[in-house]
Amino acid sequence: MLTEKKRITLIITLTVGAIIIGIVPWLLLIFERTRESIKWLGNIYFQSWGWLIVSCLAGYALKEIRSLSATSKIPRTTIVILLLILLVWSLIWFLLAIFGYVISTIT
Numbered sequence: 001m002l003t004e005k006k007r008i009t010l011i012i013t014l015t016v017g018a019i020i021i022g023i024v025p026w027l028l029l030i031f032e033r034t035r036e037s038i039k040w041l042g043n044i045y046f047q048s049w050g051w052l053i054v055s056c057l058a059g060y061a062l063k064e065i066r067s068l069s070a071t072s073k074i075p076r077t078t079i080v081i082l083l084l085i086l087l088v089w090s091l092i093w094f095l096l097a098i099f100g101y102v103i104s105t106i107t
Contacts, residue, residue, distance in 0.1 A: 014061035022054035
């Protein structure tokens with residue numbers, strides 16, 4: 001069993017990892033200067049499977065935060081809302097990947 005401190009550290013690490021993996025590459029694609037620096041993500045087909053990593057990290061963090069009892073409500077609620085936003089983002093990302101695949105197959 002993990003102690004409460006280690007569990008809180010794990011939850012924060014999973015949340016930050018999901019944010020970094022899920023949002024930062026898309027933000028870098030917005031700007032013209034940084035678009036070339038993440039070209040390698042397209043080479044490993046990150047846009048096709050990256051949603052899976054985000055949903056696994058956010059889902060596991062939600063599972064861990066449910067069993068956490070020694071935290072106050074405000075940080076816990078904030079993290080739960082952030083994780084739910086990340087899960088919705090990964091679902092949208094998945095649907096965009098499926099939609100892109102279907103459109104590329106049709107045309």
